Amino acid sequence: MAQLFPRTADMWLRLALLLLPLGLVGVFAAFVILSRSSYVTDQGWTVHQPVPFSHEHHAGALQIDCRYCHDNVETSAVAGLPPTHTCMSCHSQIWTGAEMLAPVRQSLVQGEPLRWNRVTELPDYVFFHHGVHVNAGVGCADCHGPVDRMPLMHKAEPFTMSWCLDCHQDPAPRLRPPEAVTDMSWQYKGDRRELGEALMRKYHIGEGNLTHCYTCHR
Numbered sequence: 531m532a533q534l535f536p537r538t539a540d541m542w543l544r545l546a547l548l549l550l551p552l553g554l555v556g557v558f559a560a561f562v563i564l565s566r567s568s569y570v571t572d573q574g575w576t577v578h579q580p581v582p583f584s585h586e587h588h589a590g591a592l593q594i595d596c597r598y599c600h601d602n603v604e605t606s607a608v609a610g611l612p613p614t615h616t617c618m619s620c621h622s623q624i625w626t627g628a629e630m631l632a633p634v635r636q637s638l639v640q641g642e643p644l645r646w647n648r649v650t651e652l653p654d655y656v657f658f659h660h661g662v663h664v665n666a667g668v669g670c671a672d673c674h675g676p677v678d679r680m681p682l683m684h685k686a687e688p689f690t691m692s693w694c695l696d697c698h699q700d701p702a703p704r705l706r707p708p709e710a711v712t713d714m715s716w717q718y719k720g721d722r723r724e725l726g727e728a729l730m731r732k733y734h735i736g737e738g739n740l741t742h743c744y745t746c747h748r
Contacts, residue, residue: 571688577649580633582682589714590678596670596712607659611646614638649683650674657748667705667729668697671714678714698740702726705735 568574588594597603599612614637621631637644650673652658663673670677675686687693697704705726710716718725730736739745 566688566690568688571690572685573688574684574686576682576684577647579647579683580644582630584681585677585683586679586681596677603660604664605661607661609660611644614644649685650689652689655747657746664711665708666701666733666735667707667711667726668701669704669706669711669713669716672697672704676714694746695741698745701735701740702730705729 588599589596599616600609601612601616602608602610614634617631617634618638621628621634625631633644664670673687673689675684677683677686703723703726706713706716706718707725707729
């Protein structure tokens with residue numbers, strides 16, 4: 531009977547059995563790397579807006595407090611975006627004819643809010659309360675980056691589950707006193723962990739389980 535397989539068939543079979551697991555590992559590794567890359571998380575990407583609002587100019591050069599525009603960050607589940615009247619409280623007096631601000635003036639005349647595009651958008655299955663974090667001493671810059679140096683706003687952090695858990699598992703080194711939450715340049719000269727642990731005791735942070743599934747998924 532003629533030989534069905536060539537002499538090298540055994541070698542090729544062994545090689546295939548060796549390479550198959552390596553290939554599966556490679557595919558899995560590529561998936562993990564891709565899922566953490568900016569192509570998926572949008573980290574570092576600038577989002578187009580109807581008006582090229584510069585946080586660098588407003589929060590940096592002019593030192594306008596975050597809460598002047600985001601006035602419900604301490605009480606609301608979402609940071610919120612300023613209504614047109616907030617913009618016009620200044621721009622009815624300055625830069626009144628600037629072309630880049632035409633959509634703002636049109637919004638005021640027509641009574642239609644500007645359609646800002648979200649920079650940070652969490653999935654529907656994630657429960658997040660902005661006010662809780664602000665009142666717990668989480669600084670704006672810890673999540674949103676140095677916005678006072680951003681000509682155009684971009685997503686500074688990945689906002690993945692593992693990124694959130696890094697803080698929930700050990701929040702002390704990241705906490706600030708209430709008066710420093712919106713201060714982009716705040717630096718503590720003492721022991722940051724010691725300060726954070728004192729703040730955790732003062733505001734009863736961590737008495738519930740910060741890493742429990744129900745904390746973020748309800």
